Amino acid sequence: MTGGAPRVEDAGELAGVPDEFQRLWTPHRMAYIQAGPEPLKHDCPFCAAPDKSDEDGLIVARGETAYVLLNLFPYNSGHLLVCPYRHFGTYDEATPEEVAEIGALTQVAMRVLRRVANCDGFNLGMNQGAVAGAGVAEHLHQHVVPRWATDANFFPIIAKTKALPQLLGDVRTAVQEGWPVL
Ligand SMILES: [Zn+2]
DSSP: OOTTOOOOOOGGGSSSOOOSOOOOOOHHHHHHHHHOOOOOSOSSHHHHGGGSOHHHHTEEEEOSSEEEEEOSSOSSTTOEEEEESSOOOSGGGSOHHHHHHHHHHHHHHHHHHHHHHOOSEEEEEOOOSGGGTOSSTTSOOEEEEEEOTTOOSSOTTSOTTSOHHHHHHHHHHHHHHHSOOO
C-alpha cells in the first residue's frame, strides 16, 4: 500500500451484508472508513448491534424476539434488515415466535417505507448460507429493499448531496420516526 492510500474496509467487522456491487462512495465515506470500526465485543455484527444505541447500531425498531436495522451496505437507500436477536443461521431453525415476529416486522417495515420513502415496490428475501450469497451466513437476516420506478438512490425528502454516513443517519431517523408505536 502506498502512503495516503485508504485502508481497505473489512466488511465482516461492520453491521450489514457485503455484496458484489460497486458503490460510488464520497470522500466523506473514505474518512469514515479510515476511522475504522469500534472495537468488537462480538464476532457477529447482528449480535453486536442490539447492545449499541439505536443511532450507533442503525436500529429503527426493537421487538421481543427480533429487531430492524439499516443495512450499512445498502442496495438502495432505506434497505432494512429484520434480524432475530438469537444467533442462528437458517430460517428453519427459527421458533414459531421468531417466525411470527420477523414476518410482522417485515410487514411494518414495508408500510413505513412506502409512506416515508414513497417507494413503488420491494425486494424481500433471505440468503441461506454463504453459497447462496449470505454475507453474514451465521445470523439470519431478512432483507427489505425498497424499489422505485426510477430506482432513485435517495429518499426524496433528503438532499442528494449529503455524504453517505450522514445519509444513513438521516434515513434511520426518518424510518424510526415513521415507525408506529407498538
Ligand atoms: Zn449473531
